[in-house]
Amino acid sequence: MSVIYKKIQQIIGPLLFLKNEHNAQYGEIVKIKTSDESIRTGQIVKMNEDMIIVEVFEDTSGLSSENAEIVFTGDIFKVSISKDMFGQTFNSLGSPIDIRSKNILDSDILTDVQRDINGIPINPFAREYPIDIIQTGVSVIDGLFTLIRGQKLPIFSAQGLPHNKLAAQIATQSKVVSEEPFVIIFCGIGIIQDEAIYFLKRFQESGTLQNIISFINFADDPIIERLIIPRVALTTAEYYAFEKDMHVLVILIDMTNYAEALRELSSAKEEIPSRKGYPGYIYSDFASIYERTGKIKGKQGSITQIPILTMPNDDISHPIPDTTGYITEGQLVLSRDLHKKGIYPPFEVLASISRLMKDAIGADKTRGDHADVSSQLLAAYSSYLEVKDLISIVGEDGLNNDQKNLLKFGTDFEQKFINQKSNETRDFNQTLTIAWETLSHLNKKQLIRIHPSFINKYYKTQV
């Protein structure tokens, strides 16, 4: 049952102030109809005996107290979800769109369920600790920072670094090795149309489009939609994971756009800012997105998240990466130096970590030598960087043999292990084989982190 009102008293940014003459519900959705027949959606965010404050999901420009009609829907915001969404792109309200024209498409998809986009928080007791892996086909991730089903593992990128390429690569190559059903939900937040087209093209070319459900919020869409779209994507993910028993990998790009929208809205509401103008609740707000990952006891499916963000001014202590790092189970950091050297994907491996990896790799999961090898690679690479510093003091001739080995190792590690084509998939075995090739530049005695039995099995002397 809906009730119509015409009582807008004030419009400030995305907020409408209505006189309270209707027994509304907190969180209720209202429709705003204007004389030009367009309909916008908003939600009640605050109410008292005189006033109702509605946050409008779309643009508020063009609204006036004269031309708008408010319809109370008596319901909270729900998104329609269908089991047939594969291969298509949706906007923040869950309507199918065409990326090239930005038009909303006539939909012939049948709605199976409608769900509150805020979801229901998972009972911590109901969580199952994640220990199964996803293979991304990217050596650095699989070999050094393995992605676990149910993990949230962000990528910290920066302006001008190839995170789009990487996002597309992960979206098109990832799989669960166990042959269980697996789907990618790709969520573009505030991205430009060219980027959206690029992603679509990559998905089509790789032949995996039918395995991907996309949600796109364009850079020129109203900012408030940026806050909604990840929630719509995650609500969809929850449906597939926990009602359809699938493993879902959600890629969110770019969370920096999300956070900026959050800041803008907060300042429109005249809230007291905390750091760099971001609201004090940025942690809780980010958590309400990132925490929608995981596994639930007794259920087959899982939700994994790769949120991608660009660090403003390459600053990892900026509130956006900093807050993210506090919530997520590790981080993958991209490096401008390696990028300049032409290495793709340019991972800064020493700054990266996957916190859930240690319990999820090994003999019956990936390979017995995996843990030792990854720890050895990181240790050796760190020594390699020290040796490089040393050269500036003593010169290359002043190095001893071990140090010379490290130089060879480090170069190969960057060129062959980290470096990879953007459409090249390597499985765990290939990744570990390349790892051993680079490690074999080192003297056996230098491999202090690897168990001798693995050295005997995999080490081959370089010619």
Next chain:
Amino acid sequence: MIRENKTKEGYISAINGSLIKIKGLEKYVRLNDLIKIPNYHILGEIIQIFSDQVIAQCFDPLTNISLNERVVSLNEPLSMELAPGILGNVFDGIQRPLEQLFQSFPTGGLERGFKFPCLSRTKKWHFIPIRKINEEINEGDIIGTVQETTDINHKIMIPPFISGILSYIAPEGDYIITDEIFTVKRYDKEQSFSMLQKWPITKSRPYNRKENPNEPLITGIRAIDLLFPIVKGGTTAIPGGFGTGKSVIQQILAKWCNADIIVYIGCGEPGNEIANIMKQFSETLVSKSHKSLLERVVFIVNTSNMPVSAREASLFSGVTIAEYFRDMGYDVAVLADSTSRWAESLREVSGLLEEMPAEEGYPAYLPSKLSSFYERAGLIRALGKDHLGNERKGSISIVGTISPPAGDFSEPVTATTKRLVQVFWALDPNLAYLKHYPAINWLNSYSNYPQFITDWWFERDIDWPEIDLDWSECRNQVNEILSKEKDLKHLIQLIGEKNLPDDQQLILFSAKMIKNGFLLQNAFDEIEAYTNYKKLLGIIKILLLIYKEGKNLIEQGLMVEDILGQDLINSILRIGQTVPNDAFERIEKIKSKLIQKLRILAL
């Protein structure tokens, strides 16, 4: 004050986030009283009272609720239920049992309007009385016991402020926690009690008197137990940027520290981490008795996506439960991860109330709230006696993590906490980056407790004639070497390591040995994870012996590094990972080898 016992009703007049304004209750409620929205089973707590309305923060989301919705006062403050059945449980910030919730909602969601009692009303406990009818009893006296878990004997105590004549005590038998267990007669009034007590979370439970700490809380982490020790009854903060290892330290403490009971408060942290800890705990068996560690733990869990108002309560809920076990005479460790998230929940609610903020948006009462938490730590002599007239001591140690934005220790929560605690383990992102764990910065961290526990260590010293240093002398020497190394660092950058004089090279070598062979400790290695006091003394004495002999050798123009040889050095560096706690003789063997090498030279 006379108060009618009739339920009073009001109605909601405004909703904003987790806050509601209520009209009609303003004359009947006290600050911190609980309210309830009966139609939805939502609980809330009164946080402000005005002449025409009150403001309450609710512990569940308010979606769907309309103005004019009915609200009733429960006429009591937010309290913990204290009785057998607490241990091994997982509660949310206001003690709702999360396992029960999962059983009722197997889809795994945190559904609103949960109405189970906090502690089971059906489970029976075997009660054994130890006092007799007609005996005079006072507050805190133990009148009987329940064996709650293999190790924990739950003492049934006379609640605070109650005394008189024991006019009834139940015979040995099985009872649920609400059955009548004893009655107390004072003057002509008789009052009936069950095993269940309730205590408001914001009030500290009374005790007889506070004592000076005299025993370390052994953590098994070498860097801590030697350099920055904590004590039973002490307060500690662990500040550190993301991923520096705060939670890992808390987990080690929860698993291995020598407290009797652990209250683990997961406050605004991610849910997978809690799942991980619970899994580790149920799988880690205390070897001799084959019971899981869960038996000594109480979890209070309010993950980051749960309502912030319950997050605010969770620290006080945890410490209230801890006080109850302390009063029984146990050593309790309260581990709170993370106090920053707790402070942020204060800030969020304060923002909704539109209060005038102090620093960085935090309310001006942040320091007083924080101190009312840490103030509840301590070693105390409890109220009351047992049937033999014995008094008892119990302690609460608090260890709280801090998650400073950008790892900046000058921010309000870190700065305030620093004034309140005695121990500060500053975690260093540079050490974490180098995978040097635990990433405790040895120059910025401190502990004010060593003086209290010197005797304890002295009594347990190992007697090695070759190196005559006790625990506190070892500390001093390690600190000296590490701080000298720091000064040398600048010099190295200018002239290179090999151009330093021999004695300075020895400092560098010794510092490196201490860092890699003692301070570095992998929490995930089975042998390495926990180092007992004897092994700790063994390792550090060997390292300092090398330093001592190294000085002598310099006089002969020799470098100890060259003489020991890489193999011996490696075997010393690997004692931590290779020698189990109960194989001290192997450490002695390594020491003998070391002495031998040095003696051969002296000949």
